[in-house]
Amino acid sequence: MKGAEGGGEAPSSIRLFTYNCWGLKYIAKHRIERLQAIGRAIATTVPTPEIVGLQECWTQDDYLTIQKHTRHILPHGKFYFSGIFGGGLAILSKWPIVESNMVRYPLNGRPTAFFRGDWYVGKGVACATIQTGSRREDVVEVFCTHLHAPYEREPNDSYMCHRTAQAWEIARLMRQAIERGHAVVGLGDFNMTPSSLAHDLITAHAPVKDAWKALHPDSSLGAASHPLEKERRKEIPNARYNLEENGATCDSVLNTWRWSKQQQKKLFKGEEITIDPTTLDPGAKRLDYIFFGNGFSESLRSSQWAIESARVGMTNRHPDLNCSLSDHFSVEATIVRLPRGLTAINHDQPKRSSTHEQTTAGALQSLTNTSLHPTLYTSYNPSPTSSLIPVPVTRTPSPQWPSTGSRISPTCLSPSRYDEILTLISTYMAREYRQRRLRLGHFLLSIAVSIICFIGIWWTNHPGWSFLLVFVSTINFGGGIIDGLIGGLFVGSEIRALKEFRWEISQAKGIAEKPIDGESAVVGSIGEQGTEGTKGLRVKSPEDENKSVETEKELWEKVRGSEEYLGKENVRRGF
Numbered sequence: 001m002k003g004a005e006g007g008g009e010a011p012s013s014i015r016l017f018t019y020n021c022w023g024l025k026y027i028a029k030h031r032i033e034r035l036q037a038i039g040r041a042i043a044t045t046v047p048t049p050e051i052v053g054l055q056e057c058w059t060q061d062d063y064l065t066i067q068k069h070t071r072h073i074l075p076h077g078k079f080y081f082s083g084i085f086g087g088g089l090a091i092l093s094k095w096p097i098v099e100s101n102m103v104r105y106p107l108n109g110r111p112t113a114f115f116r117g118d119w120y121v122g123k124g125v126a127c128a129t130i131q132t133g134s135r136r137e138d139v140v141e142v143f144c145t146h147l148h149a150p151y152e153r154e155p156n157d158s159y160m161c162h163r164t165a166q167a168w169e170i171a172r173l174m175r176q177a178i179e180r181g182h183a184v185v186g187l188g189d190f191n192m193t194p195s196s197l198a199h200d201l202i203t204a205h206a207p208v209k210d211a212w213k214a215l216h217p218d219s220s221l222g223a224a225s226h227p228l229e230k231e232r233r234k235e236i237p238n239a240r241y242n243l244e245e246n247g248a249t250c251d252s253v254l255n256t257w258r259w260s261k262q263q264q265k266k267l268f269k270g271e272e273i274t275i276d277p278t279t280l281d282p283g284a285k286r287l288d289y290i291f292f293g294n295g296f297s298e299s300l301r302s303s304q305w306a307i308e309s310a311r312v313g314m315t316n317r318h319p320d321l322n323c324s325l326s327d328h329f330s331v332e333a334t335i336v337r338l339p340r341g342l343t344a345i346n347h348d349q350p351k352r353s354s355t356h357e358q359t360t361a362g363a364l365q366s367l368t369n370t371s372l373h374p375t376l377y378t379s380y381n382p383s384p385t386s387s388l389i390p391v392p393v394t395r396t397p398s399p400q401w402p403s404t405g406s407r408i409s410p411t412c413l414s415p416s417r418y419d420e421i422l423t424l425i426s427t428y429m430a431r432e433y434r435q436r437r438l439r440l441g442h443f444l445l446s447i448a449v450s451i452i453c454f455i456g457i458w459w460t461n462h463p464g465w466s467f468l469l470v471f472v473s474t475i476n477f478g479g480g481i482i483d484g485l486i487g488g489l490f491v492g493s494e495i496r497a498l499k500e501f502r503w504e505i506s507q508a509k510g511i512a513e514k515p516i517d518g519e520s521a522v523v524g525s526i527g528e529q530g531t532e533g534t535k536g537l538r539v540k541s542p543e544d545e546n547k548s549v550e551t552e553k554e555l556w557e558k559v560r561g562s563e564e565y566l567g568k569e570n571v572r573r574g575f
Contacts, residue, residue, distance in 0.1 A: 011133070014051060015050045016053075016334070019054055019326065023059070036065055038326065042092075056326075086122075087122050105125075107161070112486060126143070141182045141185070143170055148166060167199070168501065171206045174206040175206050178207075187290055189288050194210065201421075212290070218245075237280070238278045241281075246286060248284035250288070257326075264323075268321070304338045308335060310333040311331075415512050439488075
């Protein structure tokens with residue numbers, strides 16, 4: 001059932017869409033033609049997207065081009081202004097955007113890397129509050145972002161610290177929205193792999209679910225050459241498998257902008273080049289994500305949603321140029337409203353223990369008797385079209401939060417992961433202190449050199465020498481002033497932001513290491529805790545990803561056979 005435009009009944013499902021347009025003005029090839037084709041492609045996508053997040057849509061003219069082609073399905077939209085050259089972010093929606101703002105990242109590259117541009121575009125988070133129905137709780141908060149690009153492979157990427165800090169910032173924004181009781185959607189090119197620190201921070205501290213990982217828990221951790229992926233000892237995937245199972249959106253052999261220059265020249269000359277989908281695709285990886293979370297405000301009983309499907313899209317080529325529409329593919333997902341009495345869990349379940357069979361009966365009773373035992377609801381989906389699979393667990397009272405002035409998510413990383421982040425921050429801070437000393441030293445040296453040049457001009461009577469000394473003094477002092485400004489102002493500002501980031505991570509680590517007294521801060525899980533919650537915080541470890549899929553399927557089959565569930569399913573289909 002369709003939701004009303006700015007009022008009426010809220011929708012029973014929402015289709016989400018995120019896409020990096022690669023719209024760099026003067027740099028991206030065939031930008032105007034591709035952006036027009038992107039607008040037409042979004043407008044004809046089936047099923048029709050209802051909330052769209054765009055990245056690298058750098059100019060307002062390009063945004064208006066896309067909006068012109070999509071306004072009949074996405075009448076509401078916002079182009080976000082940021083930085084010197086623009087943030088490149090835009091959000092389109094079927095429903096009204098009632099509030100929006102642009103939040104700049106405190107850490108976002110360096111001005112000296114002008115050839116990369118991240119600092120100059122003012123990257124941040126485009127935030128939009130979308131009213132999907134007439135009720136106060138019919139709200140979805142959308143966060144669209146484009147994290148700092150990786151220019152080297154982790155862990156040697158010098159910007160890894162900035163990207164991790166940016167992930168922390170957007171996790172904070174999504175967590176605050178969740179605590180307001182609103183459904184949360186995170187869209188964008190996150191420039192990270194599923195095994196990265198940035199990914200762990202977002203899923204743990206927001207807390208939100210990675211839509212693709214929730215439906216494809218065995219998907220890759222990175223490109224086939226990634227060390228962690230090599231440890232899994234899996235065969236090198238082909239292009240089709242990367243699209244359908246690994247969710248690869250970047251560096252695919254199917255994307256013409258990743259081809260060699262020789263292949264691209266042949267393509268632009270009109271030569272027809274096709275790639276077999278079974279071609280091995282070792283370099284493809286997932287950089288674009290859709291994150292989703294449900295609100296848990298005590299004062300606002302908002303609707304609960306679950307992830308139904310996800311897929312990689314926009315793989316078609318330009319009809320005339322025969323090139324890919326962008327250097328990325330899109331990610332598309334659908335979330336569905338749950339029946340009343342069922343709620344959706346926002347974070348991954350811990351690994352099942354050996355006592356799973358002993359607690360399955362209790363869990364089934366909990367699921368089918370929601371009036372006595374409200375349940376949490378999550379989903380696993382091995383294919384983009386299959387139905388939801390629930391993991392019912394009991395809801396425990398809300399935790400007693402530490403008196404730090406702000407609420408912190410009840411889900412944490414392991415202390416060792418926080419130690420990795422703290423080490424990363426310390427290493428980068430040492431680099432920046434060294435950079436500041438060198439730049440301020442150059443500034444002082446340039447003053448001394450300029451004074452020497454002026455003295456030389458005073459003593460020399462040769463016009464040629466005088467001109468040379470003036471020229472050297474001017475160039476030297478100009479460079480010194482620039483280095484002085486960077487070292488004294490920018491690097492100082494960056495170090496202060498790093499100190500704030502370090503303090504926040506240290507606090508989070510302390511909370512992860514010290515259980516909270518009082519009420520349970522963690523929902524119970526089937527097999528590990530039964531119907532009881534654990535004291536303190538739940539620590540998210542790599543083993544959390546290893547779910548017992550077959551057991552969940554068996555549980556689902558048992559639940560589907562119950563009369564109580566059939567009644568709830570009829571209610572869900574009646575939305």
